[in-house]
Amino acid sequence: MPPEAAPLPLVAAEEDVRLIVAERFGIEQPTFQGEGPSCGHPALFIRLSRCNLTCTRCDTKETWDWSQFDPRKESTSHTVADLLAWATSSPVELVVITGGEPLIQQRKLIPLVQGLLAAGKRVEFETNGTLAPLPELVVYGVQFNVSPKLDSFGVAEEKSIRPAALQAFAASGRAVFKFVASSVSDLDRIAELVSAYDLVPVWVMPEGATPEAVIATTRVLADAVAAHRWHLTTRLHVLAFPDPRGR
Ligand code: SF4
Numbered sequence: 001m002p003p004e005a006a007p008l009p010l011v012a013a014e015e016d017v018r019l020i021v022a023e024r025f026g027i028e029q030p031t032f033q034g035e036g037p038s039c040g041h042p043a044l045f046i047r048l049s050r051c052n053l054t055c056t057r058c059d060t061k062e063t064w065d066w067s068q069f070d071p072r073k074e075s076t077s078h079t080v081a082d083l084l085a086w087a088t089s090s091p092v093e094l095v096v097i098t099g100g101e102p103l104i105q106q107r108k109l110i111p112l113v114q115g116l117l118a119a120g121k122r123v124e125f126e127t128n129g130t131l132a133p134l135p136e137l138v139v140y141g142v143q144f145n146v147s148p149k150l151d152s153f154g155v156a157e158e159k160s161i162r163p164a165a166l167q168a169f170a171a172s173g174r175a176v177f178k179f180v181a182s183s184v185s186d187l188d189r190i191a192e193l194v195s196a197y198d199l200v201p202v203w204v205m206p207e208g209a210t211p212e213a214v215i216a217t218t219r220v221l222a223d224a225v226a227a228h229r230w231h232l233t234t235r236l237h238v239l240a241f242p243d244p245r246g247r
Pocket of ligand 1: 051052053054055057058059060061063099100101128149
């Protein structure tokens with residue numbers, strides 16, 4: 001890390017802080033960041049349980065949909081010290097903290113992020129953009145991949161589009177905005193949001209749970225994304241692995 005990224009003091013004893021975790025992976029079976037600016041980069045993943053939205057097209061419902069899943073089976077409590085020991089046992093530099101919605105637990109994430117940065121890691125949050133990040137998380141070495149959810153993703157935008165939170169991310173200098181899209185009309189709505197809240201840079205990711213669906217949607221969207229001068233990403237884990245869960 002460059003000189004200005006000196007290790008930060010911990011804000012709480014790591015042993016005392018516990019996070020609700022759905023899964024962690026990337027060590028026993030090495031994998032990649034599958035989406036966004038770091039797509040293809042080796043990565044470790046810590047998937048936190050719980051979400052504050054209920055998108056019908058969600059592909060991680062095991063983190064929140066207790067009508068289908070049992071929270072006692074789908075989540076475990078880990079100390080920050082345990083998660084730090086796990087992550088730092090790997091030479092992989094990038095740690096992706098995802099969910100669910102990881103920022104629900106963001107105060108407890110401060111010592112984890114500080115410990116990861118002190119160990120020479122960098123951190124990417126995958127967040128739905130509804131909760132403004134605490135200042136302690138908006139630091140060198142942290143990036144927020146903010147993915148506001150559209151009506152077409154099966155959630156009411158009155159719940160998923162939170163102007164104050166989006167403005168906080170836009171002002172942070174540490175956010176990229178990654179929209180899931182399934183049609184060209186989704187791009188029109190994305191353009192409205194980008195204009196309303198000054199969301200840059202923009203990445204568009206095709207929706208799809210199978211390689212065939214990802215490729216087909218990519219072909220539907222590619223020309224229009226290029227015309228907007230936005231970035232286009234894929235879902236590498238869907239293309240690369242027969243069973244993307246835990247990859
Ligand atoms: S915000 Fe993300 S994790 Fe939460 S319900 Fe929507 S798609 Fe699922």
